[in-house]
């Protein structure tokens with residue numbers, strides 16, 4: 351992994367309805383992310399947060415079933431530019447959310463100079479909705495669809511190119527809540543999914559071995575998008591759309607350790623930490639511990 355890590359925060363909460371996830375980047379910093387990475391010997395630059403301002407939340411779906419589309423697009427465009435800049439400097443982009451709608455900008459930035467980006471989407475959800483299929487109109491349920499070129503043009507065209515990722519280069523891990531349109535899309539496009547069923551059957555170790563093989567096949571980089579709601583809500587209560595029955599903190603640690611061993615991740619984001627819903631910053635602390643493991647932290 352690269353020796354320099356550049357952190358960028360995205361205080362975005364308009365991709366969903368629960369307030370507070372805009373404070374995610376702050377609480378992950380308070381949980382000590384910079385110190386943790388420096389202790390591992392990395393040079394860390396914290397570029398602060400994307401300036402989203404205080405746009406008024408519309409809380410209504412427009413005729414396309416996309417809540418707060420314009421502000422989400424604007425913030426993602428800024429993020430995409432910032433990530434492209436970090437990549438061009440040769441540093442590892444570590445993006446802190448914010449709700450998961452920011453993955454559109456992260457992927458635009460990281461895929462820009464790559465022919466074939468692999469993606470590990472560690473999430474309870476598929477985030478493969480479009481305005482047509484979404485039950486909620488919340489854009490945080492749409493970033494993976496947008497990244498394969500599906501959905502509203504203002505979302506797919508962020509970064510000036512589309513698609514960012516090919517469906518066969520994506521692996522979703524931890525899924526246990528999928529909408530009908532997402533199921534159809536997964537089958538149609540051949541997206542690899544390890545649901546909780548496969549994790550229980552094979553064990554996390556095997557799942558990660560297989561996932562690593564898929565995302566490195568003919569790819570020139572791998573982005574990890576980790577939604578904290580992937581974890582079981584007992585271990586990560588501070589998220590807006592919790593779903594029971596997820597991988598534990600320990601299993602997720604193992605997943606990160608395997609990725610560190612394989613040394614395949616070239617960019618990463620940790621999203622959906624909402625301190626208002628959290629218990630004593632437990633979810634932010636979990637995020638930082640997982641980041642430590644992803645970057646090679648070991649007990650002995």
Ligand SMILES: NC(=[NH2+])NCCC[C@H](N)C(=O)O
Pocket residue numbers: 449450451475477479484485486487488490491492527528529577579591622
């Ligand atoms: N990034 C997330 N937490 N996404 C949750 C999405 C939930 C649901 N599938 C929706 O489209 O509204």
Ligand SMILES: [Mn+2]
Pocket residue numbers: 473474475577579580591
């Ligand atoms: Mn999720």
Ligand SMILES: [Mn+2]
Pocket residue numbers: 450473475477490577
């Ligand atoms: Mn998500």
